[in-house]
Structure formats: structure tokens, C-alpha cells
Amino acid sequence: MFALVDVNNFYTSCETVFRPDLRGKPVVVVSNNDGCVISLSAEAKALGIQRGMPYFKIKADMKRQQVAVFSSNYALYADLSHRVMMTLAEMAPAVEVYSIDEAFINVASISRCLSLDTFGHQLRDRVLKHTGLTVGVGIAPTKTLAKLANFAAKRWRKTGGVVELSDNERLRKLLPLVPVHEVWGVGRRISKKLELSGIENALQLADSSTWLIRKRFSVVLERTVRELRGEACLAAEEFAPTKQHILCSRSFGQRITAYEEMHQAVCAYAERAAEKLRAEKQFCCVISVYIRTSPHADNETFYGPQASGRLAIPSNDTRDIIRVAINALEQIWKDGHRYIKAGVMLSDFFSQGVAQLNLFDEYQPRPNSNELMQTIDRLNHSGRGTVWFAGQGIQKSWAMKREMLSPGYTTRYSDLPIVR
DNA sequence: TCTGGGGTCCTAGGACCC
DNA sequence: TCTGGGGTCCTAGGACCC
Numbered sequence: 492m493f494a495l496v497d498v499n500n501f502y503t504s505c506e507t508v509f510r511p512d513l514r515g516k517p518v519v520v521v522s523n524n525d526g527c528v529i530s531l532s533a534e535a536k537a538l539g540i541q542r543g544m545p546y547f548k549i550k551a552d553m554k555r556q557q558v559a560v561f562s563s564n565y566a567l568y569a570d571l572s573h574r575v576m577m578t579l580a581e582m583a584p585a586v587e588v589y590s591i592d593e594a595f596i597n598v599a600s601i602s603r604c605l606s607l608d609t610f611g612h613q614l615r616d617r618v619l620k621h622t623g624l625t626v627g628v629g630i631a632p633t634k635t636l637a638k639l640a641n642f643a644a645k646r647w648r649k650t651g652g653v654v655e656l657s658d659n660e661r662l663r664k665l666l667p668l669v670p671v672h673e674v675w676g677v678g679r680r681i682s683k684k685l686e687l688s689g690i691e692n693a694l695q696l697a698d699s700s701t702w703l704i705r706k707r708f709s710v711v712l713e714r715t716v717r718e719l720r721g722e723a724c725l726a727a728e729e730f731a732p733t734k735q736h737i738l739c740s741r742s743f744g745q746r747i748t749a750y751e752e753m754h755q756a757v758c759a760y761a762e763r764a765a766e767k768l769r770a771e772k773q774f775c776c777v778i779s780v781y782i783r784t785s786p787h788a789d790n791e792t793f794y795g796p797q798a799s800g801r802l803a804i805p806s807n808d809t810r811d812i813i814r815v816a817i818n819a820l821e822q823i824w825k826d827g828h829r830y831i832k833a834g835v836m837l838s839d840f841f842s843q844g845v846a847q848l849n850l851f852d853e854y855q856p857r858p859n860s861n862e863l864m865q866t867i868d869r870l871n872h873s874g875r876g877t878v879w880f881a882g883q884g885i886q887k888s889w890a891m892k893r894e895m896l897s898p899g900y901t902t903r904y905s906d907l908p909i910v911r
Numbered sequence: 912t913c914t915g916g917g918g919t920c921c922t923a924g925g926a927c928c929c
Numbered sequence: 930t931c932t933g934g935g936g937t938c939c940t941a942g943g944a945c946c947c
Contacts, residue, residue: 916947917947923940923941
């Protein structure tokens with residue numbers, strides 16, 4: 492049995508934890524660069540605001556309706572996420588953190604001690620007490636069904652935020668009430684295609700022929716069908732698998748037209764990517780860079796090239812990664828465009844730096860690379876200021892917009908809330 | 912003027928091998 | 930007239946997730 496626990500309206504809820512005056516009011520959080528809406532309180536949803544709406548288009552409207560708007564404060568969300576996960580880990584032996592706001596819990600052993608429904612309510616109470624955040628809990632024999640139970644827990648008030656689906660009869664009653672596009676793994680494209688062939692709810696999907704689904708769609712959807720029938724195809728992941736790619740990309744606060752500014756941005760993103768790589772304890776060989784103009788500008792021709800370079804020896808030294816990234820940038824840079832975004836992607840990972848030196852290689856690993864990188868990472872996490880490579884520049888006129896950022900309530904001493 | 916960021920998995924097709 | 934069978938690896942693109 493799996494339990495899926497996730498936080499309701501996570502980002503907006505994080506904001507209202509520290510702003511009780513906003514509870515019960517419409518609140519939204521907008522994406523990086525104050526681009527578009529990514530999280531909404533129930534009251535904001537009721538006003539007809541939707542995820543993905545560009546902020547600049549609805550700004551005036553939201554002001555009129557007195558909607559509170561926040562720029563994304565990822566330091567805050569990551570910290571609260573960590574507190575939620577710690578609370579879950581205290582209560583259950585096997586917690587698989589699935590995303591910033593949700594986790595699967597293997598509850599097989601727990602069911603021997605107490606009813607799973609009771610356990611679900613205990614989880615809710617404890618997380619609320621520790622963090623001020625409300626979670627929904629779905630419990631079922633497969634991950635897909637746990638997700639579905641979680642959906643039901645949120646959709647229907649009288650469930651009290653917990654739905655347990657070990658009973659087959661309850662399951663058969665719930666399935667036809669769930670639209671097929673709410674099933675985990677069924678997105679916009681597939682739901683449209685399913686609806687065309689008359690499959691509109693979760694029960695109809697569960698009762699479809701696996702053979703036909705595989706033929707007309709893919710093995711992925713076939714697994715979903717089996718999971719809906721209670722046949723577990725997705726296992727509990729005991730350890731987080733190592734990443735295949737690491738990406739750092741950002742839109743700019745203002746368009747970039749000068750090479751020097753792009754050089755700075757690519758340096759900055761390469762540094763951040765390298766830092767993430769070290770956090771994963773990995774080394775990489777391939778570094779790719781892309782730059783692009785706005786895909787929305789009708790009167791400009793789109794330009795969005797990409798180039799990569801390879802390191803002879805796997806590395807996680809920022810200097811190596813910046814060097815290859817800038818080299819790639821030089822291959823694709825063209826004057827005359829108004830660039831909106833750039834990204835640096837790392838791939839081809841190894842768990843050790845120098846597995847074996849190439850016989851004819853003249854490259855040698857940098858001396859003391861490890862110590863230097865550790866020192867930089869420690870300094871940047873100590874809360875005493877930051878250090879960075881000069882290539883990033885100091886002015887950073889391209890930095891992203893965050894005009895409505897909330898304080899770092901739990902991540903910065905000077906921002907600690909004061910209780911009077 | 913202004914439209915996010917970061918991931919995964921699968922499939923098809925091409926190049927190449929024997 | 931007629932041109933095999935069985936693989937691997939890589940890449941790009943499409944679907945999905947949060």
C-alpha cells in the first residue's frame with residue numbers, strides 16, 4: 492500500500508503561513524521573472540484566475556480584485572518543503588520524496604498496527620502542527636491509485652482530506668467520477684485522443700484492453716491501465732536515482748543585445764549548474780548552451796541555437812565548466828537579436844572525476860580542485876555573503892525581475908518574523 | 912514592454928556492425 | 930524478375946510530471 496501526501500496549493504500556502512492576514516483571501520504566486528501565474532489559493536481560483544496566465548495581462552484586473560501577488564521565493568518553499576518531509580520521515584519508515592510538495596509513503600508495515608485512515612489523519616494533524624501547511628492524503632495499493640485517492644481527498648470536502656482505497660467496492664464507485672485527464676500520466680494530448688474513442692473517465696480507462704492501449708498509445712499508458720486495476724507497476728523507490736541532466740536556465744529581466752552581457756549570464760548559469768552537480772556528487776563530460784529570442788514576439792524572427800562541448804576528463808570544477816560553456820556560446824552568438832533567455836545543461840555523468848587517465852592525454856586534473864570548490868560552496872552556504880567568478884560581472888542588468896518577493900522568513904536572520 | 916524552470920521516459924529513424 | 934537477418938548505439942522529438 493502507498494500513501495501519497497501532498498501540500499494543498501503549496502507556494503501560496505507557504506506565503507500565507509507567514510501572512511495570516513491573507514488567509515481566506517485570493518493569493519497568487521508568479522513564476523521567475525514575474526512571468527506567469529504558477530500557484531493560486533482557492534479564493535484566487537474562484538475568481539477565474541488560471542495557472543499559466545501571463546502576469547502582465549491580468550495585472551490590472553488582479554489589482555482591482557485585490558489579489559495579493561508574490562514573486563517566487565524558492566528559498567522559502569524549499570525550506571518549508573524540507574520541514575514537511577522531515578515530519579513525514581518521523582512518522583513512517585519509507586518516504587520517497589517525489590517533488591517539492593509531495594511524497595509517497597510505503598504504508599504496508601503500518602497497516603498492521605493501525606487503520607490506514609487513522610494514520611492518514613495523524614499525518615495531516617502533525618504536518619499542520621509543525622509547519623502550518625495543510626496536506627491531502629490518498630492511500631491505495633498502487634501509486635496511480637494513491638494519486639487518484641489524493642485527488643478525491645481534495646475534491647470532496649467531506650472526506651476530511653484523507654481517502655483510503657483498499658476496499659474494491661469503494662474504488663469502483665470512485666473511478667467513474669474521475670475524469671480521465673485527472674489520471675496520473677494522462678495529459679492533454681492523450682486525454683483528447685482517449686475521449687475521441689469514448690474513454691472519458693478513469694473506470695473506462697481501467698476497463699480498456701491493455702493490448703489495444705499498448706498498440707494505439709504506448710507501454711506507458713498500458714502501465715497506467717494496469718495500475719488503475721490495482722496491479723502495481725511502479726515500485727517504491729528506496730533511493731533517489733542519480734540525475735541524468737542538470738539544467739540552469741533563466742529568462743532575463745531585460746532583453747540582452749550585447750555579447751558581454753550574454754557572456755556574464757552564461758557564466759552565472761554555468762556556475763549554478765556546476766554547484767548543483769557537486770551537490771549531486773557527480774562529474775560531467777558534456778556541457779551544452781542555448782540562447783533564444785522570444786517565441787512570442789510576432790515581428791521578430793525566432794533564433795534559438797544550441798551548441799555543446801566535451802571535457803576530456805569528467806569534472807565538476809566550475810572553471811572547466813565555464814570554459815566549455817563560453818566556447819559553446821561563441822559558436823552560436825549572433826549580433827542583432829534581442830535575446831530573452833539562456834540555459835546551460837550538463838550531461839554524461841560519472842560518479843568519479845578521473846576514473847582512468849587517457850594514455851595519450853596531455854590534460855591533467857587541476858591541483859586542489861576539490862578543496863577550492865568545497866570552499867566556495869561552503870562560503871556561499873554560510874550565510875556570510877557570496878563569492879563568484881568574475882565572468883558573471885557585478886552589475887547584472889540582465890538579472891530576473893522579482894518585484895514582489897516576500898521576506899526569507901526562515902532562511903535569513905534579518906528577515907525572521909517578530910512576535911510582539 | 913511584459914508569457915517559468917527543471918526533470919523523466921519512450922519511440923522512431925539513421926548509422927553502423929557482423 | 931530477383932537484393933537477408935539480426936543486432937547496437939545515438940539523437941531528436943514528443944509525451945508526461947511537478
